[in-house]
Amino acid sequence: MNKADKICILLVVVCSLFLYVPLYWIRMQEADKVKEVVVSFKNEEVLRVPLNKDETYYVSGTLGDVAVEVKNDAVRVEKETSPMHLCSIQGWVEQSNHPIVCLPNNIVVSIEASDGDEEVDTVIQ
Structure with a gap:
């Protein structure tokens, strides 16, 4: 695993977190x-x-x-x-x-x- 692979994996993890946060926020708004x-x-x-x-x-x-x-x-x-x-x-x-x-x-x-x-x-x- 070289440096480019590690950067790609980190980028995918960060992007997935940015996509998860709005979905969680919408679900919490709907809960009440x-x-x-x-x-x-x-x-x-x-x-x-x-x-x-x-x-x-x-x-x-x-x-x-x-x-x-x-x-x-x-x-x-x-x-x-x-x-x-x-x-x-x-x-x-x-x-x-x-x-x-x-x-x-x-x-x-x-x-x-x-x-x-x-x-x-x-x-x-």
């Missing part, structure tokens, strides 16, 4: 926010429930009913009717940046984090 499960059917919201309420909800999809289970601050599609059951294979989701997408049923299950204050989000053209 209220999280809700949002279920959409064809881009229309059909269900919004808190993530800390353990229960199973049923939503009508294109191919039939979809069972969405909320438990231990995580959400999953428990049962659904689709050819390959891709929605239920995705498993438990705990973070707001990992949606569960069920294309055959036109259902999207996502987690939204909010601080409780409703702010206006505008688009200026």
